[in-house]
Amino acid sequence: MGFEAATIFPGVLLEGAERVAKNASSYEAAIYPRIIQEMGWSSTLISESNGGYGGSFADIGSLLEGMASRAINLPIMTRCCIVPGMLEAAPETESVSALLLQIAQGVACIELAGSLSWRETHKLPQLSPVTDGWILSGRLDAFEWSECCTHVLFCALDTASQNISIVIIEAGQLPDQARHFTTVERRRIKQVDIGSLKIANYSVLAQGDAASAMCQAGWKLAQVSVAADIVCTMNYMLAETVGYLQERKQFGQPLAQFQALRHDVAKLYVSFETCKNLLMASLRSLEGAGGRDDLAALDLLGVYTREQAIAFAQSVIQLHGGMGMTQETMAARMATRLVANALRFGDTYSHVKALTQFQADEK
Numbered sequence: 001m002g003f004e005a006a007t008i009f010p011g012v013l014l015e016g017a018e019r020v021a022k023n024a025s026s027y028e029a030a031i032y033p034r035i036i037q038e039m040g041w042s043s044t045l046i047s048e049s050n051g052g053y054g055g056s057f058a059d060i061g062s063l064l065e066g067m068a069s070r071a072i073n074l075p076i077m078t079r080c081c082i083v084p085g086m087l088e089a090a091p092e093t094e095s096v097s098a099l100l101l102q103i104a105q106g107v108a109c110i111e112l113a114g115s116l117s118w119r120e121t122h123k124l125p126q127l128s129p130v131t132d133g134w135i136l137s138g139r140l141d142a143f144e145w146s147e148c149c150t151h152v153l154f155c156a157l158d159t160a161s162q163n164i165s166i167v168i169i170e171a172g173q174l175p176d177q178a179r180h181f182t183t184v185e186r187r188r189i190k191q192v193d194i195g196s197l198k199i200a201n202y203s204v205l206a207q208g209d210a211a212s213a214m215c216q217a218g219w220k221l222a223q224v225s226v227a228a229d230i231v232c233t234m235n236y237m238l239a240e241t242v243g244y245l246q247e248r249k250q251f252g253q254p255l256a257q258f259q260a261l262r263h264d265v266a267k268l269y270v271s272f273e274t275c276k277n278l279l280m281a282s283l284r285s286l287e288g289a290g291g292r293d294d295l296a297a298l299d300l301l302g303v304y305t306r307e308q309a310i311a312f313a314q315s316v317i318q319l320h321g322g323m324g325m326t327q328e329t330m331a332a333r334m335a336t337r338l339v340a341n342a343l344r345f346g347d348t349y350s351h352v353k354a355l356t357q358f359q360a361d362e363k
Helices: 012-023 034-038 057-068 076-088 094-104 118-123 208-247 259-286 292-319 330-341 348-362
Strands: 110-113 126-130 133-144 151-158 164-170 178-182 188-199 204-207
Touching (some): 057 076, 076 208, 292 330, 292 348
Parallel strands (some): 110 151
Antiparallel strands (some): 164 204, 178 188
């Protein structure tokens, strides 16, 4: 029994990401999100006309794969993929172009906060118009925070029109009172009660159909990013598991010789290959016009990869002798990563609900 992790998203960015991950491979090693700007990764999806690299999602996949190889958590999804993707989908204004250029130059660091799905408008902060601006109220749900953040981008609900709006505010505008905590996969999270905050008109980047287009662009990127991270983690996790079974001995022979364990590994391999092939087939939906078929394809991707991620993590922990609480082991850290990804930007239920509605509308 043998398995070697094969590269899924090859490229120059993968090599750089792997070097960063290896330098921080120790469980206690600190790796600061500022490195995203220092390496220029935040400019990956920004077009060349806006000062960026002009890359594709495959380049983002390289960054995610590099981090997944050592179970290192950096806000690659939001700061390198979702936020730039949403701004690229925004109406072409001077303020949006300036923000994209600042991100590409490493001057601005914009984090995504709160809900991203238009299906969850009741959870969004409220935006009320006043004479010379807007009043923002409500709460920004848990988002990844670091000292290098300069702005926060989020969706809000316009109380007058009941339409989605895209809002960006400077980090200094956030109230000082906030809840901080660290997740099981060691992500630093912040939750802010906004209270009643007055913001200028230029803080609202888009409203109505334009805001919905930005939100949808971000949601699509979020789904393929989560799926890519899951698939890449599965890849290295399977290699880690096979290596463990070949080295660990019981009754005088390697665990890899036991037929029952070999069957479990075969199931893991089938799960990984199926998820990978589904991911690659779903990437074309990113280039689509955002029609119902494209969204349904990404919902299907979300359902399957999330279900398989949890089952995969459970099986690997059992194959390692149930060492689920030993966070120093690579397998346990990767298992934690899989479970956490299964709950990012939606869960299995939300995707099943959307697919059920899609099927009902087709009849």
